[in-house]
Amino acid sequence: MITKFKLILFSLLMLIILSCGGNDSNVETIGKNSNVAPGLASSSEDNTSKTRDNIFRLNFSDPPTFDPALVTDTTSASIIVEIFSGLVTLNKELEIIPDLAESWEISENGKTYTFKLREGIKFSNGDDVTAEDFKWSIERAANPDTGSLNAEVYLGDILGVKEVVESGGSIKEVFGVKVINSRTLEITIDEPKTYFIAKLTYPTAFVLNKEYIEKNGESWIDNPVGTGPFILSEYQIGQTLKLKKNINYWGEKAKVDGIIMNLAGGVSMAMYENDEIDITGVGLADLERVKDPNDPLNRDLVNVPPQFSLNYIGFNVNIPPFDDVNFRKALSYAVDKEIIADKVYSGLTKPSYSIIPPGFPGYSPSIKGIEFNEELAKEYLAKSKYSDPSTRPRIIVTIPGTGGSPGLDTEIISDMWNETLGIDVEIQQVEWATYLQDMNRKRLQLWAGSGWQADYADPQDFIDVLFYSQSDVNHGNYSNSEVDKLIIEARTEIDNNRRFLLYNQAEQIIIDEAAIFPLWFDTDGFALVKPWVKGYEFTPIIVPKFKDVEIK
């Protein structure tokens, strides 16, 4: 669950600074040459040479880790899904499809999953992949000695994982995972949770080579061995990261020989125009230019689909004046999001009136949201116990950042509150780590500038995680027994249609009670892709995608 803030940071980087430079465009084989001094390794002569290597070049940033068990961030995850893989994966339509498991069966009570592994699957070093490797990998991820921060989030449903995590390392075996034979793996979970399978697409559940890691110890990660379509062939911290085709990959092999990622930064647009990279995001600053059909870059322009994320303003229902539903509603009715989207963001953002984003499983267009209505806003304010400004508690909206100026939307919204309702809101900007700390302690009164992005394609990741009264990330302390009841019921509902309906019912109550003030769903972005690159697709969730890229 990566917050919107990181996305904003990222797009800001794209916009102003635009990451990354430094590709060795004349390197033909991307072998190990990390011993060669960078000055000698690349003479950077033939940038303009038209004989193109079968290599895809892009800007990226340093991944904090290559270890699937340790990943917490999108940068690492995007690379890890190319090097490693698991039982199941997501296709570009975000459906869960078999990966290393060719099929699976779910027991009648919905708690036991029996996975049948594909025949003859191998690690990139040629070793066979067995069910034993899977069991070992899950146990390794759960073991506190490994240092995974989120093993419990992704694997905690599996029987025995919690015991291992909490034992501090004394218990090693996860009894919910059984090896039936070398090609059959049985996983038992605590409740019949339909969304469990979606969690297995996250790297924490990926398979690692037991023998290889036990033999090489901690240094295994310098030359990781996985089952993904690519192999890490070279990594120089802060400089370059190179992937090459894994010839032992079980499926259709990658069409490019390799990927070169520049990690050092640089003005991305300039590098793209100079043919130093094959793909770049387009920030607002360059958007007008590249949208002009007369601009040579215009033919390279592609749409980037929105991320599945919700940007919102959070209310803490324990802290006055937000303990009063009428007050929250008054604020919600007082903001004209359409005007902001239209005039401020030139239609680039899409106002949201519900929680689950369009296109996401469980999205319902029939949720009735709170739309701009000045009269109703005033009415609800009059009804609330905080209608008298002299006795109304001070309101502070906290936003993350170090820029000194809040986001434009926060400013306009507080202006609208002031104009329509005469409510004054102070804006307080704090640095990110501090913001997180206050948010996690649930002590922010009103907060903006962060959002929620889905980690796996299930509405549980929005409704249950954000609004269940006992959830750790229910930062606004929202609690409604009926919502809780619906959420608990949905957890074990096997029929997806019925399950989504339960989530939608809960969603409607949450919206009606103005427990949260939804602002924007993520909207289309723009990117440039060189005409010789085929098959690169932008996806709203991290999925393996480099293997389909072709250079022609």
Added chain:
Amino acid sequence: MLKYIFRRLIWMPILLLFVSLIVFILGVYGPGDPIEVQLGNNYDEVNADRIREKMGLNDPVLVQWIRYVGNAAKGDFGESYVFKNRDVSELLIPKLIVSAKLNIISFAIAISLGIPLGFYAAINYGSSKDPFVVIISLFFYAMPVFFTAPLLILVFALQLDLVPAAGWGGVFDKRIILPALTVGIPGAAVFVRLIRASMIEVLDSDYVKLAKAKGVSEIKVLWKHAFRNAMLPVVTIMGFSLAGLFGGSLIVEILYGIPGVGRISLDSVYSRDYPVIMAIVLLGSSALVVANLIIDFVYTLVDPRIEML
């Protein structure tokens, strides 16, 4: 003099101890927590606390500090919290080398442009050449790098296609030209102003006038009597530039795609990557101490009247 140097150096570890303690205390009592930043929205108090316990972050500050100092004394600066299983030294050294290379080249540009120009302006004090040099150097001094860098990229990489827009290939790669000029030229402007001011002052002093009156040749007066004395304040500034040798410039690095130490310095603060922050702060402090020492030492070479005691 050796005794003096020794006495100065002996203070260094004590100073570093203090610095590290202050950083430690700020880290522990300031807001924000490394585990929390990494967990982001997946934060859960029990889980986070278990991880902190495992990493020793729950120990009292003094215990943590002593442990750190003990390890650091053995040359072990710990592992980054963010970059898993990577030693701080493994993470920082390549970046420090890159930053140092860029800084040395920029410094060389700054000196080789700044000193002659400042000298030139000073000896032409009163003529129209002087304000010309001053205005030009002030112009470059006033240009912020986030303006000059994109401009240079636009002209030299995109329009003229002489160099790639970004990247790093070491000192002998042409990609170093633009960043080195971006950093070096405003640096040169500093030296122009310094040399000019101090030369004018020296040229106006009695002993220079006397030397001239004695009939010492113009060149000898300028070179032997004036220039050496005018160099004193310049040495100070050069020394501090040296102290910043291993520092990175965030903006220059990001715009030109240079894998230096600037970005990781900033990122480590945002992510509360204490081992990395600590190493950078300690290195910076040591560099400052050493640079001060070198400045004092060079003073005695430039000006024989100054003695080390």
